[in-house]
Amino acid sequence: MAGHQCAPSLEEPTTSRQLQTRVNINDRHFEQSVEHMLSEIIGDDNSLSDVGSDDTDDDPNYELSDHLSDSEQEMDLNHEQLPYDNPQIEDDHVDQLMDQEDQPIDHVADAIEEEGMNTIPLNEDESRHIDEIISSVINGAGQLRQYLHYYGKATKNKPAFKWRKKQPPTNVRTRNHNIIMKVPTLKDRAKALGDAPTPLQIFELLMTQDMFQEILHWTNLKISQAREKYKRKNLSFIQDMDIVELRALVGLLIYSSVFKANNESVLSFYATDGTGREVFRCTFSKERFLFLISALRFDNPADRQDRAKDDPAAAISKILQRFIDNSQQCYSIGETACVDEMLIAFRGRCRFRMYMPNKPAKYGIKIMAMTDARTQFLYNAYIYSGKDCYGNGLSASEKKLSKPTQSVLRLVKPIEGSRRNVTGDNWFSSIELANELKKRDLTYVGTMKKNKIEIPEEFKPNTDRVVSSSIYGFTDDLTLMSYVPKQKKAVIMISSMHHGQHDDPDTGKPEMIEFYNHTKGGVDGLDFKCANYSSSRRTKRWPMAVFYTIVDVASGVNSFVLYQSFKDSSKKTTRMEFIKDLAASLVQPHMRRRLNKGRLDKDLKFSIRRILGLRDELEPGQHPDVLERKKTCSFCPPKKKRQTRFPCIKCGVPICLECTKKVCVRCIASDDK
Numbered sequence: 001m002a003g004h005q006c007a008p009s010l011e012e013p014t015t016s017r018q019l020q021t022r023v024n025i026n027d028r029h030f031e032q033s034v035e036h037m038l039s040e041i042i043g044d045d046n047s048l049s050d051v052g053s054d055d056t057d058d059d060p061n062y063e064l065s066d067h068l069s070d071s072e073q074e075m076d077l078n079h080e081q082l083p084y085d086n087p088q089i090e091d092d093h094v095d096q097l098m099d100q101e102d103q104p105i106d107h108v109a110d111a112i113e114e115e116g117m118n119t120i121p122l123n124e125d126e127s128r129h130i131d132e133i134i135s136s137v138i139n140g141a142g143q144l145r146q147y148l149h150y151y152g153k154a155t156k157n158k159p160a161f162k163w164r165k166k167q168p169p170t171n172v173r174t175r176n177h178n179i180i181m182k183v184p185t186l187k188d189r190a191k192a193l194g195d196a197p198t199p200l201q202i203f204e205l206l207m208t209q210d211m212f213q214e215i216l217h218w219t220n221l222k223i224s225q226a227r228e229k230y231k232r233k234n235l236s237f238i239q240d241m242d243i244v245e246l247r248a249l250v251g252l253l254i255y256s257s258v259f260k261a262n263n264e265s266v267l268s269f270y271a272t273d274g275t276g277r278e279v280f281r282c283t284f285s286k287e288r289f290l291f292l293i294s295a296l297r298f299d300n301p302a303d304r305q306d307r308a309k310d311d312p313a314a315a316i317s318k319i320l321q322r323f324i325d326n327s328q329q330c331y332s333i334g335e336t337a338c339v340d341e342m343l344i345a346f347r348g349r350c351r352f353r354m355y356m357p358n359k360p361a362k363y364g365i366k367i368m369a370m371t372d373a374r375t376q377f378l379y380n381a382y383i384y385s386g387k388d389c390y391g392n393g394l395s396a397s398e399k400k401l402s403k404p405t406q407s408v409l410r411l412v413k414p415i416e417g418s419r420r421n422v423t424g425d426n427w428f429s430s431i432e433l434a435n436e437l438k439k440r441d442l443t444y445v446g447t448m449k450k451n452k453i454e455i456p457e458e459f460k461p462n463t464d465r466v467v468s469s470s471i472y473g474f475t476d477d478l479t480l481m482s483y484v485p486k487q488k489k490a491v492i493m494i495s496s497m498h499h500g501q502h503d504d505p506d507t508g509k510p511e512m513i514e515f516y517n518h519t520k521g522g523v524d525g526l527d528f529k530c531a532n533y534s535s536s537r538r539t540k541r542w543p544m545a546v547f548y549t550i551v552d553v554a555s556g557v558n559s560f561v562l563y564q565s566f567k568d569s570s571k572k573t574t575r576m577e578f579i580k581d582l583a584a585s586l587v588q589p590h591m592r593r594r595l596n597k598g599r600l601d602k603d604l605k606f607s608i609r610r611i612l613g614l615r616d617e618l619e620p621g622q623h624p625d626v627l628e629r630k631k632t633c634s635f636c637p638p639k640k641k642r643q644t645r646f647p648c649i650k651c652g653v654p655i656c657l658e659c660t661k662k663v664c665v666r667c668i669a670s671d672d673k
Contacts, residue, residue: 150456150473161431161454163473163480167500175499184334184372186565195567199578200585202562206326206554207250209243211319216246218297226295237288241295244590248283249292251586253535253548254555255279258580262534266290282608283587283594298543311392312352312385316543323550324380327558328414331565333372333379338522339411339424341384342367344549350542352385360531365542367549370411371522373423377561378526378553380411383546398436405433409440416440421497423519431478434496438477443497445516448480450492455480461490470510472501481512529557533579555582588612602634602653609651627654635659 152161193201220240227238241249256262259277261269266289269280280289298319299307307314345361346353354366366384371377382389390406391399398409408428421443424433429446431454437444450460459471459482467487473480479498483491495512502511533556536548560578588611594600595608608614630643631654644656 150458152452152454152456155453158453163456163475165473167472167474168476170500184375184565185332186562187330187332190330190562190565193566197563197566198585199559199563199582202559203555203582203586205330205562206323206558207551208322208326211322212243212246214319214322215296215298216241216243218299218301219246219292219295221301222295222297223291226291237285237291241292244593245292248587248590249289250551251583252280252283252289253537253551254579254583254586256537257533257535257552257556258576258583260533262536263538278607279587279611281604282591282611293537293544296544296547298547312389313383313546316546317383320381320383320546320550323554324378327378328380331377331379331558331562333377333415333420334374336373336421336423336519336522337370337379337412337415338373338519339368339370339408339422339428340523342369342381342523342527342549344545345536346539346542346545348540348542352383353542354384365545368407368411369523369526370422371526372561373519373522375561376522376525376529377558380414382410401436402430402432404428405430405436408433409436412437412440412442416442418442421445421519423516423522425520429494431494434478434494438496443495445495445497445512445519446493447516448492448494450490455492458482459490459492461488463488465490468508470501474499479512481510483510483513526553526557529575532556533575555579601638602632603638606634606653625649633659 148165150163150165152163154160190202190205193205223238223240227233230238255277256264261277266286268275269277269289270286272281283289284292298316299314304314311317341356343354343356343359343361344365344367346364350365352365353363355363356366367381368384369381370379372379382392387403390403390410393410393413394406398406401409404427408422408424412422417440419441422437422445424444424446426447426449429444429448430452434444448455456473459473459480461484465484467484470481470483477496479495479500481493481495481498483493485491491513493512493516498512498515503509504511504514507514530549530552533552534548535551535555536545539545539548556575556579559582560575563573563578591608591612595605595612600608624647627645627647630645632638633640633642633644633656634653636642636656636659642656642658644654646655646657646660647653648655
């Protein structure tokens with residue numbers, strides 16, 4: 001056949017130049033040449049790697065659609081599968097092919113010329129057929145790319161994040177990071193109390209003697225300064241406080257949480273018309289209680305400004321950190337932890353006061369906290385004192401990460417390497433955080449904001465998605481899931497713990513969502529328990545607001561969790577009974593001492609004896625029938641000042657005839673027996 005030069009046709013695809021050689025289509029040498037050319041362009045490695053992941057596993061073989069050009073169908077070629085039919089094409093090289101879509105035939109021509117095959121000039125139909133073959137390679141690669149993966153949004157500095165559509169094999173051993181090495185249990189410090197400790201013994205593990213001594217020291221310093229403002233320095237309510245009084249003061253705060261009276265006026269506590277709280281009158285006078293509350297201090301005021309340069313929350317942070325350390329030394333949390341934020345209600349002056357419209361209090365001090373997801377045991381926490389506080393205690397490389405990631409890394413320091421799971425909301429969740437926790441042998445489950453660039457468009461809400469449907473994307477370490485709870489809505493979640501498409505058999509929802517719902521409420525549950533039994537009183541000093549929260553967590557949550565963990569906790573003690581017993585154990589030593597000092601009203605002494613249960617300790621028959629001198633009746637109002645010579649035959653207190661009732665001698669004798 002005579003060779004001739006073919007002029008490019010208007011119907012042919014636009015290329016930089018046309019092939020001017022002719023080959024024998026049925027020649028096997030042509031197929032080998034094209035295969036060699038594709039292997040040089042695409043590469044020899046047929047494994048599919050993920051952008052932004054450490055995926056090294058080969059994807060399963062996928063079947064491409066049987067797409068043939070019109071000319072190929074007419075010629076009915078009987079040849080083996082060409083390389084572009086192979087699904088295991090390196091995706092990065094496929095991207096290179098897509099970028100070179102404008103000049104595909106040049107590469108084929110160069111490869112054919114380098115092969116040195118026997119060529120002859122082509123006519124127009126044969127040249128067009130060669131172009132269609134190469135276009136099929138490019139179109140097939142593009143279809144393969146969309147068939148195997150989801151892609152996030154690409155930026156100038158970062159390629160699109162790639163998620164595999166095919167889930168990993170399920171018939172494999174449990175992954176190491178899902179094998180929990182720690183279980184919820186008491187530590188040696190708590191076990192040393194035995195099998196049946198009292199509420200007070202457990203509370204003293206968390207609020208230790210050194211913490212009380214620290215508070216006592218700085219409080220007495222403030223009392224000595226405040227005493228100078230009074231002309232009479234010997235007033236009883238402005239004297240220094242001792243450790244027994246301080247513990248009694250904390251006990252009264254706990255009592256106010258039991259009564260749910262933290263917002264009541266102090267005047268109502270000390271009312272004598274039957275509406276007051278008798279335990280307050282029996283412990284402190286009204287003036288002493290108000291004075292001690294106003295004088296409580298927790299740090300050295302002399303160097304507070306210097307310390308506040310590095311730690312704006314220096315006025316209370318030392319006490320808070322001691323409480324956190326004590327909690328970590330007594331208890332080991334379970335397999336799931338929860339990170340979230342608490343808001344301590346406060347509307348006074350504070351440089352790091354926050355406004356959070358979704359919280360009930362709206363304004364207050366934000367606490368970043370990590371709790372046990374099941375028991376709500378507070379395991380780690382710190383006060384948010386500014387945007388730079390997230391990185392305190394982190395390395396220089398960790399401080400370069402995003403603020404939410406820094407916050408979680410600071411909270412999970414005590415549980416690193418334990419293979420526990422951490423659950424968080426969409427403020428914390430990111431691919432960066434999940435990868436950082438993976439390095440520390442921790443897994444993560446949480447919801448994600450829809451504006452993350454790693455989320456493909458297919459995962460976002462749209463009208464075409466069916467209600468209760470879900471789609472998944474996978475890498476070696478992460479799983480991305482999008483669930484449609486209702487029309488035009490989508491819940492997007494990230495997990496490094498789950499690696500498959502599993503639904504809950506009871507609800508039909510994805511297992512990832514059910515796990516998140518069961519573990520997301522750790523911090524919220526702690527906040528709810530503190531609000532239910534709260535000792536927080538209205539104050540203008542933000543350290544006092546934090547101290548009230550420490551007392552609530554120590555008495556009503558952490559101590560009760562420890563109490564339930566002991567072997568001899570079969571008694572079904574409610575949380576209210578536990579808190580009440582603890583408060584009584586704190587105030588009663590001061591009551592006994594106050595009773596022995598004397599100089600109290602007789603009705604107040606009688607109330608103290610009744611609260612302490614001292615009436616049964618007095619033996620009958622030891623009191624005379626008539627007093628040597630008249631005394632004021634113990635039951636008549638003090639204003640009457642009614643004098644009497646008759647004592648009670650049981651307790652010996654003076655009692656007038658108007659306050660007595662007649663009892664025969666026989667009944668008295670039977671009572672004595």
